[in-house]
Amino acid sequence: MANEIEELKKVVASLQKEVSRLSDQEEVRKLQYKYGYYLDKCLYKEVAELYSDHPDTCVEFLGGRYNGKEGVKRLYIGRFAKSFVAGRNGPVHGFLLDHPQIQGIVDVNPEGTRAKGRFRSMMSAGTHESVKDTHPRGLVQWWEGGIYENEYIKEDGVWKIFRLKYFPFWHAAFDKGWSYTKPNYVPFLSTTYPNDPQGPDELCEHPMLWPDTRVVPFHYEHPVTGNPVADDDLRAPHYGQDPSTGAPPLVLSKPKSEA
Known part of the structure; x- marks a missing residue:
């Protein structure tokens, strides 16, 4: 009887651990989805408050890294709000930015304190004809597709975004599509703070x-073989060319405390 009780305790403990893991996965997935809903409506203050206060918190975007909570605010409440909605918190009439967060894969560490997630975003954006003379973007509409490889952290029992790494994979004008997109359609960030205040x-x-x-490198290994994707297979050489002729494989950054 005692042995049976001990076995039942082990089963209950195992089930509790699995329930916690699944609950954490769902909370992280919901966090990323909520990020997308706030971002859709230019609610940049709400977006910034989703981030951790950890000193290694960051956002990587268009070749730049915004560090710490202050850097996060500089990007969303500063750069984005000024560019898209004249500095307000919330949408402006006739301007569209929709970022569905889809295809989410979330993995939580055994301790239930950190997580990593890969998501895809397919964005439709632009202005309505009626505001072409009042919005600084004029009359414009475009598509965008991107990949997130993010890290999350649980602070005081609450999951927060720790390190958001967004790779806008492609852009396309609405009328011509992706085949005619000019290279560097959106210029990479090239000037750092404080020379560029934003x-x-x-x-x-x-x-x-x-x-x-x-x-964009995967945070997870292959689910069947247990192996990572080879570096050369992360490259993209021209058709028929040796992988070594392509640009170096992308590398996901790590927190300074773990580098």
């Missing part, structure tokens, strides 16, 4: 935009 704290190595098709 710039990143540092620049990232080897940024990418369409027609560059390198693979």
Whole structure:
């Protein structure tokens, strides 16, 4: 009887651990989805408050890295709000930015304190004809596709975004599509803060935009073989060319405390 009780205790403990893991996965997935809903409506203050206060918190975007909570605010509440909605918190009439967060894969560490997630975003954006003379973007509409490889952290029992790394994989004008997108459609960030008051704290190595098709590295290993993807297979050489002729494979940054 005692042995049976001990076995039942082990089963209950195992089930509790699995329930916690699944609950954490769902909370992280919901966190990323909520990020997308706030971002859709230019609610940049709400977006910034989703981030951790950890000193290694960052956002990587268009070749720049915004460090710490202050860097996060500089990007969203500073750069984005000023560019898209004249500095307000919330949408402006006739301006569209929709960022569905889809295809999410979340993995939580055994301790239930950190997580990593890979998501895809397919964005439709632009202005309505009626505001072409009052919005600084004029009359414009475009598509965008991107990959997130993010890290999350649980602080005081609450999951927060720790390190958001967004790779805008491609852009396309609405009328011509992706085949005619000019290279560097959106210029990479090139000037750091404070020389650019809304710039990143540092620049990232080897940024990418369409027609560059390198693979954004996966935070997880292959689910059957247990192996990572080979570095050469992350490259994107021209058709028929040796992988070594392509740009270097992308590398996911790590927190300074873990480097």
